[in-house]
Amino acid sequence: MKTLAYHEGIPGHHFQLSIQQELKGIPFFRKMIPFIAYSEGWALYAERVAYEMGMYTNPYNNIGRLQAELFRGVRLVVDTGIHAQRWSREKAIDYMVRNTGMAESDVIAEIERYFVMPGQATAYKVGMTKILELRDKAEQALGDKYDIRDFHRVVLNNGSVPLNILEELVDKYIADTK
Numbered sequence: 001m002k003t004l005a006y007h008e009g010i011p012g013h014h015f016q017l018s019i020q021q022e023l024k025g026i027p028f029f030r031k032m033i034p035f036i037a038y039s040e041g042w043a044l045y046a047e048r049v050a051y052e053m054g055m056y057t058n059p060y061n062n063i064g065r066l067q068a069e070l071f072r073g074v075r076l077v078v079d080t081g082i083h084a085q086r087w088s089r090e091k092a093i094d095y096m097v098r099n100t101g102m103a104e105s106d107v108i109a110e111i112e113r114y115f116v117m118p119g120q121a122t123a124y125k126v127g128m129t130k131i132l133e134l135r136d137k138a139e140q141a142l143g144d145k146y147d148i149r150d151f152h153r154v155v156l157n158n159g160s161v162p163l164n165i166l167e168e169l170v171d172k173y174i175a176d177t178k
Helices: 002-008 013-021 028-032 036-052 059-084 089-100 104-116 120-145 148-156 163-177
Strands: none
Touching: 002 013, 002 036, 002 059, 013 036, 013 148, 036 059, 036 120, 036 163, 059 089, 059 104, 059 120, 089 104, 104 120, 120 148, 120 163, 148 163
């Protein structure tokens, strides 16, 4: 439950979308249209940041986060299996049931979602991985000048953007900070 709360609430979607909707000087559509890899990537990243900040108060809370990570890893396999390897519905369901321990009824709902939204499940983890990569890049480049709060401002204060634009924004932050 904590992982879901951090994903959907603060520091996740609620936090990210509240900032996005209050941005000044950007067109209305930029406040409303999400880039899935960015927005869901931020939410997965927020789950990890909550862990790094010590917001999971005991090891059992972290088990939920790790279980969610396993689920996301299985989704990468299933999404790719369906769309690149032409897996059948049954093969995808079987793989997810065997590797997550989820109830078959829940898995069926997930698999049917992946069939009609190619790449959507993959976008979550791609976005999180990119944000972590950019964070590491900024931290390495800036050393003592690195401040995670400034990094988060760069990521959030430009609204939902494609990941290549996010990288340009972080590169500019690094250059300006140096």
